[in-house]
Amino acid sequence: MTADVWLPIPPDEIDGLPEGLTPRYWNGAEEYPADPADCVFYVVxxxxxxxxxxxxLADLTGVNVVQTLSAGVDSVEPGLGLLPAGVRLCNARGVHEASTAELALTLTLASLRGVPDFVRAQDRGEWNGGFRPALADRTVLIVGYGSIGSAIEDRLVPFEVARVVRVARSARTTERGPVHPLTDLPALLPDADVVILSTPLTATTRHLADAGFLARMKDGALLVNVARGPVVDTEALLAELRDGxxxxxxxxxxxxxxxxxxxLWTAPGVLVTPHVGGPTSAFAPRAKRLLVDQLTRFVNREPLRxxxxxxxE
Structure with a gap:
């Protein structure tokens, strides 16, 4: 029996992998790279x-760690009951903050300044000017103030927003100011010009942005979702979009x-990108650093991140 680690990145492309484990490349192919029972560290x-x-998952009878390369773990949570007791589930905190925050700002600016309309007008050879909303002097509500939410605020500050309001599962205080609990959302939504969703998908946040949530948003507000699709009730959003x-x-x-x-493709006032918040040139080096660090900790029996x-449990 060997101590295998299944990696979705070819091992020869990762510098610094520790001794003591046998790396196996598996990125979803039909055939497994080895006996799943020998895998002690599974990278999704x-x-x-x-x-x-x-x-x-059901065949990973000897696994100790399941490591995702995504910020969320919702893709593997339905199968956790197939794993033996004592398996640690780890996410990729530290990998996606920069890329996802960049896209959150890109979507916000593109939507406010009407960039999709300008691109369509360019295709038609039309010169359509006029005033557009700015991000400056606006109130931005970030729902999901973890590492990605904090990275989004890092990028908002230089744009001279009037105020950033932070919301997370529970209240706390940061160096930048208070973080409100989710229960405060009804009172906070009516004042926000931009609402950015960056929360994990959980039982609590599924359809968090429902008809009641959306109805509390002010007229003309912008909803930006870089979290997970089911955080928003699609039918409720379509109703608001159709009303303009x-x-x-x-x-x-x-x-x-x-x-x-x-x-959604043709609804008025909506910009759709195909889940590209994480996969950028920043992903690979950060993912590799995380894996080397986690596997080194695992081999040395140190606490995992x-x-x-x-x-x-």
Missing amino acids: PYMRPAETALRP RITAALDVTDPEPLPRAHP NVILTTG
């Missing part, structure tokens, strides 16, 4: 369907991928 394939990530009361910029949708004939839960 990145940007693959959930069923791919879940497929080997709010606009939206969505990197994630429900369903996803968005079917060709889905009404980013442990979300331990099965059976």
